[in-house]
Amino acid sequence: MINMVKIAIDAMGGDYAPEAVIEGVEQARDLFEDTVFLLYGKREVINQHLKNRDRIQVINADEVITMEDEPVRAVRRKKNSSIVMAATAVKEGQADAFFSAGNSGAVLAAGLFIVGRIKGIDRPGLVTALPVVRNAKQSNFVMMDIGANADSKPVNLQQYAVLGTYYAERMMKAQSPRVALLNNGTEDDKGNKVHKAAFELLQQTADINFIGNVESRDLLNGVADVVVTDGFTGNAVLKSIEGTARSMLGLVKDAVYNTGVSGKLGGLLLKNGFNQIRSQMDYSQYGGAVLLGLKAPVVKAHGSSKATTIVNTIRQIRQMVATDIVPGVAAYYANQQANQQASVDKSVEND
Amino acid sequence: MTKEEIFNKIAAIIADRFEVDQSTVTNEINLEQDLDADSIDFVEFVLELEDTFGSEISDEDAEKLNTVGEVVDYIAARQAK
Known part of the structure; x- marks a missing residue:
């Protein structure tokens, strides 16, 4: 059976x-x-x-x-x-x-x-999959923590890196997933005290493929497979991605439909394209957020x-x-x- | 259960949960200050006490428990009822 x-x-x-x-x-x-x-x-x-x-x-x-x-x-x-x-x-x-x-x-x-x-x-974290756009080699990445713990210690971030690696390997079929620390710059010495200490700790962690710091503007381009962050920052970044995507689509729609008859006709032709973008950005297709x-x-x-x-x-x-x-x-x-x-x-x- | 037995059980829980040597646990240890327990650690600890000693501990009572000795006294008093 x-x-x-x-x-x-x-x-x-x-x-x-x-x-x-x-x-x-x-x-x-x-x-x-x-x-x-x-x-x-x-x-x-x-x-x-x-x-x-x-x-x-x-x-x-x-x-x-x-x-x-x-x-x-x-x-x-x-x-x-x-x-x-x-x-x-x-x-x-x-x-x-x-x-x-x-x-x-x-x-x-x-x-x-x-x-x-x-x-x-020590502390479980929330992980979610997010889309990667305009990159033929990668269709998504995972981010952790997206809001379970507002305050994180370096050791918590190290554990998110390990947990995220397991998730990316087994759920996204990523081979030796690239782990990155979300920071306010890509240089090794960027960030506040927690991030600097976390960077050192991640560098010393065997069993993960740590590639360094990444900035939030590069996330959707597929700069990493596992993005590690504290829950406060992760939640703010997730919501800004969601909000920006929604606002941009709205702006484009307005621009198309406000240009008279030709715009409306063009809009009709673009409708499938818009729907495709919306479904690509819709991360609920990957399910819910997992407390890992x-x-x-x-x-x-x-x-x-x-x-x-x-x-x-x-x-x-x-x-x-x-x-x-x-x-x-x-x-x-x-x-x-x-x-x-x-x-x-x-x-x-x-x- | 005698107070000593209660203490030993609680000391074992603390040693396991906060990764300290059981022999170093005394009645005077303050959970928040000496064990660096945050609110999540504390709720987990209270839940484990409930499971171990089989009675519910209200949030109001739990808030008053600061040291290991206070926890032992509280459990002993509850069992005497």
Whole structure:
């Protein structure tokens, strides 16, 4: 018998929940025959929308963590919420991964406090794939951390580099992924204290292919496969990429349509081109943001996710489970700690 | 469970979580100042206490716990109830 992948899903999270989540789960169920879905939420509401229960188990969760709830407190108090119950199913081994489009802070807190960190990882970080444009050799890159931790120490950035390397190798099929540190210049001595120390540490880290500092303006050109940054900067950069792309497309559209009849005709001819640009820039095609460094995949999709993004995220989770990213990282850090212990023992012997 | 047993269990959790030698853990150790615990470390520690001793610790109570000794006293008092 094939090994079934089991995904615990918060049916109540997101702007269009539970309808969009359920619709996406049903589409994914029809696409992926080796996957079982555990749907957590208000049973009667889910049942109203569910068309076919094949490989979908509904587990009643009376409480819902809303966007207004304070994350850590909500995760501690609302034990019967869909987020807490779904994360607990992963902790207890009933599911392989946890997925929600709900309250970001609560999803991160549930991942961190319920699913738990891999031994050796100080702080898990959020990773996402972003598009590379106008480069025949590369179609995307990963950036980490995009907002789990506002303050990062150099050692956190070093761990993001290792985690990002695993993600790029196994999810993007990048060979010996180029790791770069996002900085305010490309020279080796650029940046604040944390970045200068992180640069040194990354240079000394075996097992990663560190290529130095990169600037945010070069990211979409494919300057690296793994871009390492603290969560504060990563989040600001991600949002500025999103915002700039949207504004530029708007500007181009205005320019085309404001030039009278000829412009409108030209615009019609360009419509497919515009749509292509939009779909290339739409990073929800790669699924959600993954909180990497935990004992199981924990994935947060955008609050505005519709069924298609839910399906893409489930595809992404299946790939994460199939490529053993979490066991790979856990083995890497177990090995690191064993080596450290061995060198400590050796130095004691030599004393 | 005696206070000594509670202390030993807590010392073992701290040694594992904060990577210190268990023999160096004393009642006087301040979690935030001596172990450099940030808010995430602290919540994780409280959750592990809940799992280990089987009772829930409210946020209000948790905020008052600063030293290892205070944690031991708190758990002992809860178990006596």
